Amino acid sequence: MRLGFIGTGVITKAIVTGLIRSSWSFDRIFLSPRNAATAAELAALDPRVQTCASNQEVLDSSDVVCIAVVPQIVADVLRELHFEARHHVISFVPGTPVEELNRLLRPARKLARAVPLPAVADGKGCTAIYPPDEVARSLFSALGKAVEVESEHQFDALHAVTATMASFYAVLEAQASWLTQQGLPYKSARAFLSGYSVGLAHETTRTGQSFPQMIDYLMTPGGLNEQVHAELSSRGAYGHYANALDRVLARIQGRT
Structure with missing residues (x-):
């Protein structure tokens, strides 16, 4: 070819x-x-x-x-x-x-x-x-x-999701910044979070579980993961993604 x-x-x-x-x-x-x-x-x-x-x-x-x-x-x-x-x-x-x-x-x-x-x-x-x-x-x-x-609409929606790359790194930077405030060198914070993220991403490829199932699996009742997830959910943190992606999709499809 x-x-x-x-x-x-x-x-x-x-x-x-x-x-x-x-x-x-x-x-x-x-x-x-x-x-x-x-x-x-x-x-x-x-x-x-x-x-x-x-x-x-x-x-x-x-x-x-x-x-x-x-x-x-x-x-x-x-x-x-x-x-x-x-x-x-x-x-x-x-x-x-x-x-x-x-x-x-x-x-x-x-x-x-x-x-x-x-x-x-x-x-x-x-x-x-x-x-x-x-x-x-x-x-x-x-x-x-x-x-x-x-369908092309489904394709455009997948394309819209790729606009979250920068925000993915921004979430890691927020955690790295917090770790440096706790006294860690930035280099150590970055190394830890990079490996941590690779491990989480790898888990998505080795299981057929839905994301909600994976969330539930990681949240021990009364545990630390449940605490952070509940706080972010109560503040509507995850809902901002759908709103932002709606606007990205409209832009991709020439509706704005």
């Missing part, structure tokens, strides 16, 4: 790095020249990775084409390109629905949207895919886990 990338930013770098490290079979990877430094860095990792002189050369050389540009320029970039019916396209562009992409990509007939995250570089994490697509599923299953959904 010959895989091409239009756009050579953080996500392209993560995917190509992950593919090189994985057992997923590909013949060549072709990169657009937009970010020359990143393209050169990736090309140096594996002789099968090549930087092209133009985006059109990426298309002409590839069977599967990944679109990895920002939404502000996607229409302009795609209108300049000549796709063929043989092209299988995977778009990473947020907020650009399948219907609009199909108009821009004609006569290409195969299209899927995906939301890969930087952890794919290490074969970790999960990538949302819509519509279900065999090529995208195979690619991202090799880079962690792939979750296919049946």
Whole structure:
């Protein structure tokens, strides 16, 4: 398989790095020249990775084409390109629905949207895919886990949830800051919380329990976990997530 990338930013770098490290079979990877430094860095990792002189050369050389540009320029970039019916396209562009992409990509007939995250570089994490697509599923299953959904609204909702990455780290920083107030060096607080978080995340992958079941399992009646959970719940801390995500989803879907 010959895989091409239009756009050579953080996500392209993560995917190509992950593919090189994985057992997923590909013949060549072709990169657009937009970010020359990143393209050169990736090309140096594996002789099968090549930087092209133009985006059109990426298309002409590839069977599967990944679109990895920002939404502000996607229409302009795609209108300049000549796709063929043989092209299988995977778009990473947020907020650009399948219907609009199909108009821009004609006569290409195969299209899927995906939301890969930087952890794919290490074969970790999960990538949302819509519509279900065999090529995208195979690619991202090799880079962690792939979750296919049946509607674009569901896909947009999963995309919205990825907006919690910064707030996830902010919660850890709040705990680290509290630990430093108790006299711990920040480096020690960070190391502890990093390992602690990895352990909690790992538990979600080794059990089929729902999150409420996991919450109940960890809360001894009258215990410390129950105390913190009850206090945060009574203050509506968790409810703020749904409100924030509603606004993110509206933005993704162009309703604001």
